[in-house]
Each structure stands twice: as structure tokens, then as C-alpha cells.
Amino acid sequence: MSGMGTGLNSNNPTVVSAFHAALLKQGLVVLLVLFLVAVAWNLLRSAQLRQAAGGEGEVVAAAESRFIPEPVARRLLRVSFGLIWIFDGVLQAQASMPLGMAPEVIKPAAANSPTWVQHLVNALVTLWSYHPVNVPAAAVWIQIGIGVWLLVAPRGTWSRLGGAASVGWGLVVWVFGEALGQVLSPGLTWLFGAPGAVVFYCAAGILLALPERSWATPRLGRTVLRLMGFFFAGMAVLQAWPGRGFWQGQPNPSAAAGTLTSMVQQMAQTPQPRVFSSIASSFAGFDAAHGWAVNLFAVIALALVGASFLSARPRVVRVGVVAGVVLCLADWVLIEDLGFFGGVGTDPNSMIPMALVFVAGYIALTRARGTEVPATMATKSAAPSWRERLLARPTYTFRTIAAIGALGITLVGAAPMALAATDPHADPILSEAVDGTPSAVDHVAPSFRLTDQYDKTVSLQSLRGKVVALTFLDPVCTSDCPLIAQEFRDADGILGSESRRVELVAIDANPRYVTRDYLVAFDQQERLGDVANWRYLTGTLPQLEQTWSAYGAQVSYAPAGAMVAHSEFAVVIDGRGRMRYMLDADPGPGTEATQSSFAVTLADALEQAMANP
Amino acid sequence: MGRLDQPPNTFWQLLFLPTGTSSWSDEVEATAVATNGGLVLAAGGRGLVVGVRPSNRLRFSPLIASSDAGRTWSNGLLSEGLAEHPQALAVDDTGQAVALVGGRGEGLARVLLSAAGLSRWKTLTTASSLAAVPGAKACGLGEITAVSLLAGSPVAGASCARPGVVGILARRTGKWELIGPPLPSSLHRGRVEVLAMTTTATTLTVLVAVSIGAADDLVAAWSADGGQDWRTSTALPVSEGLQLASVGQVSGDGLFVLMNRRTGADELDVVDGPGVPWTSLPSPPAGTATVAFPPGATPEALVVHEAALTVLGLTSASSAWVQSQVLRVPIQYGSSN
Numbered sequence: 001m002s003g004m005g006t007g008l009n010s011n012n013p014t015v016v017s018a019f020h021a022a023l024l025k026q027g028l029v030v031l032l033v034l035f036l037v038a039v040a041w042n043l044l045r046s047a048q049l050r051q052a053a054g055g056e057g058e059v060v061a062a063a064e065s066r067f068i069p070e071p072v073a074r075r076l077l078r079v080s081f082g083l084i085w086i087f088d089g090v091l092q093a094q095a096s097m098p099l100g101m102a103p104e105v106i107k108p109a110a111a112n113s114p115t116w117v118q119h120l121v122n123a124l125v126t127l128w129s130y131h132p133v134n135v136p137a138a139a140v141w142i143q144i145g146i147g148v149w150l151l152v153a154p155r156g157t158w159s160r161l162g163g164a165a166s167v168g169w170g171l172v173v174w175v176f177g178e179a180l181g182q183v184l185s186p187g188l189t190w191l192f193g194a195p196g197a198v199v200f201y202c203a204a205g206i207l208l209a210l211p212e213r214s215w216a217t218p219r220l221g222r223t224v225l226r227l228m229g230f231f232f233a234g235m236a237v238l239q240a241w242p243g244r245g246f247w248q249g250q251p252n253p254s255a256a257a258g259t260l261t262s263m264v265q266q267m268a269q270t271p272q273p274r275v276f277s278s279i280a281s282s283f284a285g286f287d288a289a290h291g292w293a294v295n296l297f298a299v300i301a302l303a304l305v306g307a308s309f310l311s312a313r314p315r316v317v318r319v320g321v322v323a324g325v326v327l328c329l330a331d332w333v334l335i336e337d338l339g340f341f342g343g344v345g346t347d348p349n350s351m352i353p354m355a356l357v358f359v360a361g362y363i364a365l366t367r368a369r370g371t372e373v374p375a376t377m378a379t380k381s382a383a384p385s386w387r388e389r390l391l392a393r394p395t396y397t398f399r400t401i402a403a404i405g406a407l408g409i410t411l412v413g414a415a416p417m418a419l420a421a422t423d424p425h426a427d428p429i430l431s432e433a434v435d436g437t438p439s440a441v442d443h444v445a446p447s448f449r450l451t452d453q454y455d456k457t458v459s460l461q462s463l464r465g466k467v468v469a470l471t472f473l474d475p476v477c478t479s480d481c482p483l484i485a486q487e488f489r490d491a492d493g494i495l496g497s498e499s500r501r502v503e504l505v506a507i508d509a510n511p512r513y514v515t516r517d518y519l520v521a522f523d524q525q526e527r528l529g530d531v532a533n534w535r536y537l538t539g540t541l542p543q544l545e546q547t548w549s550a551y552g553a554q555v556s557y558a559p560a561g562a563m564v565a566h567s568e569f570a571v572v573i574d575g576r577g578r579m580r581y582m583l584d585a586d587p588g589p590g591t592e593a594t595q596s597s598f599a600v601t602l603a604d605a606l607e608q609a610m611a612n613p
Numbered sequence: 614m615g616r617l618d619q620p621p622n623t624f625w626q627l628l629f630l631p632t633g634t635s636s637w638s639d640e641v642e643a644t645a646v647a648t649n650g651g652l653v654l655a656a657g658g659r660g661l662v663v664g665v666r667p668s669n670r671l672r673f674s675p676l677i678a679s680s681d682a683g684r685t686w687s688n689g690l691l692s693e694g695l696a697e698h699p700q701a702l703a704v705d706d707t708g709q710a711v712a713l714v715g716g717r718g719e720g721l722a723r724v725l726l727s728a729a730g731l732s733r734w735k736t737l738t739t740a741s742s743l744a745a746v747p748g749a750k751a752c753g754l755g756e757i758t759a760v761s762l763l764a765g766s767p768v769a770g771a772s773c774a775r776p777g778v779v780g781i782l783a784r785r786t787g788k789w790e791l792i793g794p795p796l797p798s799s800l801h802r803g804r805v806e807v808l809a810m811t812t813t814a815t816t817l818t819v820l821v822a823v824s825i826g827a828a829d830d831l832v833a834a835w836s837a838d839g840g841q842d843w844r845t846s847t848a849l850p851v852s853e854g855l856q857l858a859s860v861g862q863v864s865g866d867g868l869f870v871l872m873n874r875r876t877g878a879d880e881l882d883v884v885d886g887p888g889v890p891w892t893s894l895p896s897p898p899a900g901t902a903t904v905a906f907p908p909g910a911t912p913e914a915l916v917v918h919e920a921a922l923t924v925l926g927l928t929s930a931s932s933a934w935v936q937s938q939v940l941r942v943p944i945q946y947g948s949s950n
Binding site: 476479510520521563564565 | 614624625626627644646647648650668669670671688690732942944948949
């Protein structure tokens, strides 16, 4: 779809540099946050030491010392998902993310999903495409922030809030970034990560957000394993379903490859270290030769693992967990190809998070009894208040301040993303990437005297007092000119009420089609009739040639059925008739994002000319 | 010409054979508009009108006209896009023109008549109005596929849903009437689509495709009295795998039909007029885009491969196609992207 994505090469140096510069600036803000955390820690620690010297903190410290440690299963989830979020955040900082993520990852993820899912996903594609610096940078800091949050807050409200933040951001990613994990598209398979890695991030986040007493009994572990058991059993049925291409390999090179074979062949093409591509290629070859057997193994393995989880008997579950982990690791290496290569890999895919969830479930099932919170400890009256703990217990103090710092890191990303989401216009960085920055000039604009689409004479003199955006358009152009006209129209919209001080002027740039009929037809085609300050001018060929020459516009016939070649630029002329800015008007890939971006750049130049007459 | 698998790099060309010469030329003054959407040619007594089909972001059709064999050109304009049919534009000896616009997802199909020159047009009828006229109801009028002018009166050709009825409609005394020729009884079960329609001063010539099941036949028909009486040709069966590539006039009231086959030899058939059977000419070379029948000369096959046009003449002695010219056209690849 024209309009989705930016259309720019994913390693466009202008955008990549701006992305890295934004990360650097935001990194400095993060450093400031860390500095404030250190200052706060220092102040509170000083207060603690003063209290300790006075003997006031001893009672609270003694009470704290009787608290039981964090359940192992919870700690496993918290630390591992904290590290995974940080790893994902670092992956988001790859150079290809600003321009590659939307067209290469987000959009294809929704390609086979129902239309309503595609509409949901398009919201993020548009946001990402319009703001290719702020939004990817936001994703970096939000994910690193959540990861740090989970790592530094092992207990209490801050820890549970970290879990909730993980769920919230995970849902955003799952719905808008992964097209609901592609669960509504054909070809859904456990082998390739259904129902999406982020579902397990959310699952872990939900578990972390539960009250601590939930971890005190085996009930939570049993519930997790049952859910995973149903999930594995369902995936086994799906995997066994005939007619989905999983039972076939590729009997010979000319035959159509089975679903799994072609998936792995595709993965092997991802840019990555040779050792991983050769592993994926080897497995693709193996599956091509033994497609039926591979699928039979997958179906049986999934079914057995699912059945063992559903049994909820620790010994049986232990075997299932070991088998499940081995299966997940094998799938991660052989089929998912580790998931994060290629420059736009956003996470290590689903197998590791999935394995962590069911391993945590197993630990919660088998080790919960030893960690039960004594009733006397769990009562509010027995526990010191947060203020008392903050002033009395160094570890609690540190963790609380660190968690607030982590929230600060998350906000470093979330705030610009929220701002970007409210801005319907694309970032000017896109037009800069296509055309460079507008050149400031200062000389008298050449005069002209031509006729507009309404048969009225228009001269530069007659436009004095208004700021003029002027360009040259071919009325029968099939590619760029309609886009440039729309960019002018969009710039007019951005200016709002200020547009009454502006005239948008285009001069016919086709030596054959110079009659007014063509200007009217072009205006109808581009719905410019309702733009009050739009003037499309023409004249006799000599008049036009003189104007082209005066402004340095090159116009020439092209042979063999090609359209007329002409310069694509725009000039901004102030109310005194002086040229103030010159803009390259090449619309580049002509997507909605670049069109909107050029409009913002043009509107900025017009505002500058109005502000500094 | 160009890269025919890439619409933005496929450029339709205006080529001409100057009078008194045997070499084709592309030295036509530039159309000054991209021709990726196709060209529709209409010839009349006063010269040639070329309509440029919309493409990419262009939604209307520029027209250019020449009355001096392409030396100078004037402009016209259709504020809507010419329909996607090779016979969507026609012009008569007086310079009056008729055009078919819209259809196929580009708005309601309409038949327009030039009001003054080639820049002012008035709507004569629409597809839905035409379908409501009594005769057209009997035909089950489908898509309008061709327009023409016969002695100043507009004529439209269309497909008919009802078997055995030919959808030729003419406007007489302000009303449209179905005047389509009757088909031979052997084809009464077939659904008919008008493929081509040409007129000379007095004669209306049409070519129709008749489909019965999977089998197709082509039938030409002529009327010299404005559609009162018709004479038809024998049916030309279209072999399986053949696809119509080009239709045109030969000298007098004759027609040629070029059919391409995906694999194997193409087929070129000619019918010289009413009552004369179809004649198969030697298979033209692979890649033949169209065939020209210059007056007083042997037929020439125009073979296109990317930017090269190869002209091959049919020798009367050996009945073989012999290369006579290779013309390289300076295509501007990428200019329409």
C-alpha cells in the first residue's frame, strides 16, 4: 500500500544518524536520572545512618530481618524477564530499526491476518513511519526501563508494578507490533513461535504482579502448568491437522516445499553468522527429506509435554519440563534461528520465554511449601510501614529508589512516544533524508505575469504582502507533481489560520499542455478546488519559458513515451518579494509519511518567512 | 515497448511509416506525457487523434491530434480517463469525435461526444442508461467495449449477456437502438462481445467474439446502410491456447486478426470483406505485437523486444517473414516511477 512505511532505504544515513543522536541525548537524560537516584540514595542513607546512631532503626531492622526471601520461581521469572527486556531494548537500538521495522517486521506480521487486525497494526505502522526517530528510541528506553525495573525491585508494590508494566507494554507490542502474535492468520504453529513471544512476557508479568501470598502454595504452579499443558496439547492438535503443509517436506527440488521447510529455508536467508545459517539450512534439508517424520515427532513431543503438564504430578511434570526445555531449545536453534538476527530482530523469539514460564511453574509447584509466609508475618500490623522501612533498611531504600529510577528510564521513552502519537504530521527528518534541509537565500524573486486556473492575471507584484510558496508542476505528470501538489495542500492545512497570509503558487511546467483546461483538470484530479489560496498559473509558451528560465527551472521534452522532465523544487518568497528559502521538492518514495514530512518542512519555512518579514 | 512485465517501464510508442518510404520511424514529436497506461488511436479524414490512457497518478486523458502526418500537433482533453479498450476513441471525417470513458473500476462508463474541438465534451449516454433502452434490455447489455461514428451518428459496441444477440447500438434521431447484426443460426447459443468496430464513409465493420462453452469463434460483419442490412463472414474458430493480440483494418473493408499463443506459433488471419472466407497467413514471428498492411505493399510484422522494434516483411515468393528493419527506441526506464 502506498503510504504505509516511509519507502526509504532502511539504512538511510540521515535518519540513522538522527536516531543515534536521539538515543545519545536520551541516554544523557537517563544518566541524569541515575545521578538523581544516586543523590537520593545518598541522602536517605545518610538519614539511615543518623537514625542508626540514635538507635531508632533497630526495631524495624529486626522486624525486616525476619522476612522470608523471594520465592525462587518468582525470582527466576523476574530476573530472566528483566534481562530479556533489556536485551530487547538493546536490539531496538539497531540501526535498521527506524526505517526497517515498520515495512519489514510490523507490516508483514499482519499481512495474512483479518482486515481489522491489519487496521490495528497500521496504527503503529503509521506512528512508526511518521516518527522514525522518536518512536524507535522510545521503544529502546521503555524496554530497558522495564527490564531494569524488574531487576532492581524484588519485593513489594514496586516489584508488582514492574510486572504490571511488563504486561501493559507487552500487550501493546503483541496487539500492534505482532498482529496478535499472528494467531488469526493461517499457518499458525508452535514451531514458529505461536502465539507470539510477548504473550509469555505478559504471562510472566501477570505472575509477577500477583500478590506475594499467591506464591505461598503449589496452587499457582499447578495452574501455570495446567494452562501450559492445554496450550501444548492444543498446539499438538494444530500441528497434526492435515492440509496445512506440515506433513510434507520437499521430495525433490522442483516440488513445492512444505510449510516448515519453506519457513526454515527463509530463516536461513536472514543475514547472520554463517554457523547459524548453516544450522538452519541443514535442518531445512533434513525436513525436506523427512518432513512427515519431523512433524510426527513434533506432534508427539508436544502432546507428551502437554500431557505431563496436565498431570500436575511433580515427577511426571519434571520429565515433561526437561523434555519441554530440550524441545524449546532445539526449536529455538533449528527453526526459529535464534530470532534476533537480520538487523530488525526485536527479541529472541518465543521459546526461551515460554520455557521460563513453565519452568517457573514447575518450581512454584514443587518448592512452594517451603516458602509459605507465616500468618504473623503477612499481617499488616506486624510489618513496618514503607516510610519506616525506607528510613531503616538500606536494601529496601536502595530498591525503592532504583525502581523509581527505572520508571524514570521508562518515561524517558514513553513521554516522547506519547507526544509523537498526538502529532498527526510526520517528522521533518524524512524530508531531510530525501531532499536535504531547505537552503536559506536572500535575493529578489524574479517577477512573472501569468494567468491562473480561474482565468485571472496573477503577477508576483499582485501577491506582495503575502508569503508565497512557489513551484513548477506538469499538469499531466503521472508521478511526482500530484504528490508535490498534495504536499502543498498539506502544508496549508498545517498552517491553519495562518494560511490566509500565504499563497500557494504552481507554474505549469509542460511545454505542450499549456491551456487552462489542463490546470482545471489537474485541480479536479487533486481536489485542489477547495484550497482558497491555491493558484496554478499558465501563459503562452514564451511567457512560461521566460519564467522557467528566470527561476532556473529546467523543462525539456523526453522521448519515447516518457513524461516531460522538469526540475522539482519550491521557493519561499516573503511579502516583500524576496526569495527566502529554496527547497528540493522531489517527493522521493511518495509515501504518506514522506509527503506529510515535506509538508511540515514547507510549513516551517513559510512560518519562518512570516515570522521574519 | 520496454519491460513489459513492469507497468511503469512499459511505454506505448507512436510509430509511423512515412508515405513513400519503407522504413518505420519513431521520430514523432514527443507526446509530453507518460504513456504507461496505453495509447488509443483514432483516424479520420482530417488526421489522427491520440488519446493517452491514465496511468499511475494521472486520472484524466490528454489528447493530441495531428492533421499533417505528425509534423505538428494540437491538444485536446478528456477530463476523465479513456476506457481500457483499444476502440475507446473514434473520429470521423468532419473532425467530430466520440469517446468512451470510465468503466472497469474507474467510475461509470460513459459515452462522450466532442462539443467543440477536442477539449469540450458532452455526455451522450451512460452504461446504465444504455442498458435501459428497449433493445439493449433484450441483449442484457454488459460492458461497453467500443465506440464509433457512422455518418455523424454515434455507435457503441458492447457485450451481451443474452446468447445470440450482438450489442451494436446506434443513436438515431436522439434515441439509441440496438442494430446488432443477426448471427448465423449455428452461433445462436453463443454469448457475444464486440471486439472491434470501424467505419468508413458508408460502411460499418465490426468484429465480434462468440463464446459457446469453452469454444470461441470470431465473426466479422459489415453494414453499408447504417445497420439495416448486415452481411457476415464465416466463423473463424479460435484454437485453444490462442489469445487475441491485435485487430486492425486491411485495405478496403477487410480485417486482420493476430492471435498469440503462449507456446508455439502465433496465428494471423485475414478476411477481405463480406462473403469471403478467412485466410490464414504464415505464422508471424514470436513476439509479434501487431501487423501492418501498408497500401500496395506486403504485410509487415512488428516484433517488440524491450527497446527494439524489429520489422519483418512477408515475402510473396517464399511466404516467409524476412527482417527488414530494426529500430531502437530510446526508452527512459525509471522515468515513470
